[in-house]
Amino acid sequence: MNIDNIKKEFPIFDNKIQNNDLVYLDSANSSQKPKVVVDRIYDFYTKEFSNVGRSVHYLAVAATNMYENTRVSVQKFINAKDKDEIVFTKGATEAINLVASTYGQKYLKPGDEVLLTELEHHSNYVPWHYLRKSKGVKLEFADINDEGEITLESIEKKITTKTKMIALTHLSNVTGAILPIKVITELAHSKNIPVLVDGCQSAPHLKLDMQDLDCDFYAISCHKMYGPTGLGILYAKKKWLEELPPYQGGGGMIREVKKEGITYGDLPNKYEAGTMQTAQVIAFNESIKFLNTVGMKNVMEHEKKLINYGQEVLRKNNSVKLIGNPKNRGAVLSFTIEGMHPHDIATILDEDGVAIRAGHHCCQILHDKLGLTASARASLGVYNTKDDFDKLNSSINKCKKIFELK
Amino acid sequence: MNIDNIKKEFPIFDNKIQNNDLVYLDSANSSQKPKVVVDRIYDFYTKEFSNVGRSVHYLAVAATNMYENTRVSVQKFINAKDKDEIVFTKGATEAINLVASTYGQKYLKPGDEVLLTELEHHSNYVPWHYLRKSKGVKLEFADINDEGEITLESIEKKITTKTKMIALTHLSNVTGAILPIKVITELAHSKNIPVLVDGCQSAPHLKLDMQDLDCDFYAISCHKMYGPTGLGILYAKKKWLEELPPYQGGGGMIREVKKEGITYGDLPNKYEAGTMQTAQVIAFNESIKFLNTVGMKNVMEHEKKLINYGQEVLRKNNSVKLIGNPKNRGAVLSFTIEGMHPHDIATILDEDGVAIRAGHHCCQILHDKLGLTASARASLGVYNTKDDFDKLNSSINKCKKIFELK
């Protein structure tokens, strides 16, 4: 599979969207799906469907095996030590809620601190915010620097003897900054602080190695990773999954149930209550296979080239102001245009089939800090090309004409 | 669409399963999917995919509208008063966890009682069990009678001045008993007790009317209702959704976020944190349309006839002992065979393509009460026929031969 004409693996690009070719620059929001993934869902539902883990008939056994195969694929993809460290969730949001809720319940006391960063997505802030109310925990925010980065120093500065958790993004969905997770984890562990990483924006774009990063928790959204909607992954070191209390309660996560009490099931069942996203998990194996076939190294090279080109093009356009200038930038370019609100930009771009996102991208704290209420964001997937940035740029020029900017 | 040859709407029956026609009697576990639903998923992913609610480009707007259309369809299907009373969840299990967690947090104190029944699925027990630990709440269980039913009287007997919630199933997934929810709710409300109904087994089989039942909460699993996996519904009266605290925190459920605090979004966003199951919600509209086209009255008649036939056939088979004998029985027939463990039955049936479930069906308390560790269960969907029960019966006879029973 050659990455240069990989668009053809994604059926959505075969169709015109309102008479335009689709220039999809909204992958940080959610990625498009390759045909193999959609086909797998179709085949599973039409030829092989059964619930997993519960019945002993043929279809149920087959489905259960396929479901567990995905767990192993994910384990290998992120180089986790053990397949039981992979828990399927509704999304990254649920994964982070799971950790905040169970860790908070068991380990946090009034006055304890959780250290976040100013880059965090609401999904990596609101779950911790709950602990302020329920547990009297304090939240601290590491400051971004002028380039929109979080450095080891900015983290170090905010660590106190009360810090009981560091929760931070791997790749900012606004500034595109890639955070130095490995050294941050080293520092944190030297002070006995566990680290949760929001890997939503990194998992589809970077080669991941849990054992190298050594973080305690890692949250992933499958729909941003060429997978189905409604599925996420929590990676957690086994000792945590063993020590933490269960999260949601229901069928499948128990060992024995009596009127007086309950014993919980083994890992990873303990954290997979109720009927899970059978079809989505099974289809996600194809997303992983797809990424493996392309090769994460190729993905990274391809996207690096593109993002450099994109920066070049937009920097030449003197109305455009890029947000952040991180040395190590992932597949995200956010910008503003003086005299135009991002919503107006997005609407005008849309008329040309250029799909970007406008708003605060669930990062109000960051936008506050930057003195903005909103920004425009172009974000990449494997299917993007330089041509997409050229089209973005010419649509931006159209914006300027309509708004009579120079 | 004629219910008598509706099997052809379900592609799975076009294929042989291990050289046999599939006799699918495991719909209480999860139902098969009609072609319209699978096609909708396929088309959405290949032609229309975007995340909802976040971007303003064409695909995002269209997806958002389709997503909200499903909410309205569900509202009408269950005759809820307001579309904002429909919250999408990961499954019924999450729906019940959501209520137990938020209601428990806000309203329950040590010594308060939650009244369940002996029929409850683990998903309607474990979430309440958590409140024993966190809140010092007591759990009570209404007793089943000899027919495997829960009556108004058995509920009334266990209500005390401490009862602060009644949580019970609408249709037992083991005995098939249909509970008199409306009168139970009347009684409960006369004592100011809210009622949560586990509607997993009723929603695919009964005509539902929330305003008539008048319960406070109703949990549904879409995958048992000819819909995609990974999706459930919580119906809750608006006043509850307004009064209860939010559940998971993340993107999409907030109004304004600052470092110091957060305001939450309006209903139903408040309870839909993070990227939701976009494709699944959109496809579920087709499940509802499918059921509307068939007509719930026809579904009920069809299944009533079948279940009567099934009982007749199995009663004639003198090794088979049916579990429960409720006057008002839904689409479930559980049974045991003296001298054979249900697992062995299921394995032998499977050899003939007859898919049933063996085990405790996530109802250990009920099985304890019945003096069983496991049972065999045949459960129905719209696609079943009398012929399926004949095949079940002849496979049971094969079991008896292998196990040398008479």
Place this chain on the structure above:
Amino acid sequence: MKLTELYQEIILDHGKNPRNLRKTENFNKDAKGYNPLCGDKVHIYLKLNENKKVEDVSFEGEGCAISMASASIMTDLVKGKEENEVKEIVEDFLKMIKETDQINTKLLKDDEKTKLMCLSGVKQYPMRVKCATLSWHTLTSAIDKSQNEINSEKMEI
């Protein structure tokens, strides 16, 4: 091209140079509106006199051209109107945007109606309808809210 319908001269003008973008002194009613999707905010200040007539109305906020223009035009048009008249105009505007494409109220002059109709273009852009209606809904909240309700939007700290 549809875009020119949306971004008409008058919208761009009001968008760039919004009228009444300030805070009324001695306001006696106010309300805040948010669009959680994009972060747009508006804060409406109303000064009603003893006859419930709008003596002054103003707004603070930040948003796209559509939302700024909408707030700007709205505040211009309701000044001098009585509370009930304001409500009628709001209702008529919301109906126009969502359904009818027509301004029917007798409370506005023809040139005022024309101004409002400039906003009708958003109907083609469903995600942008909220931009156009935010300030109008907020005006309604300001009028309807009793003093204690206004505090109900307090942050959860």
Place this chain on the structure above:
Amino acid sequence: MKLTELYQEIILDHGKNPRNLRKTENFNKDAKGYNPLCGDKVHIYLKLNENKKVEDVSFEGEGCAISMASASIMTDLVKGKEENEVKEIVEDFLKMIKETDQINTKLLKDDEKTKLMCLSGVKQYPMRVKCATLSWHTLTSAIDKSQNEINSEKMEI
């Protein structure tokens, strides 16, 4: 037909009339095993003498023919063996079921091996493998567990 491979005479016999289905008096090691899927339970009781030899072994529990037969045959075979020998037999059995289809250990006689091989049919029924292995895993737990660990399965009340 594969079913006859699974439900052989000997399995049905041990399934219906399990040997050692009782509770050893004065047992000094025990462990409980569950199959959460089906609710099957087994409780293994071991009495090791001072030389770590199995003086008696028994089980209580309920389950399908496969699991009862497996526990029955197992308890028969490990009686009189030393702790280390028991472990070797368990390992060999689990390997046979999951991979090799062969019993290699020299600790068993040929007719004993034949008995064990009767259980190899479950390999074709992946969901049933747990039924066959439950009592074996539980036996290992019983041997390995120190006295305090045994209590770790306490219910959360």
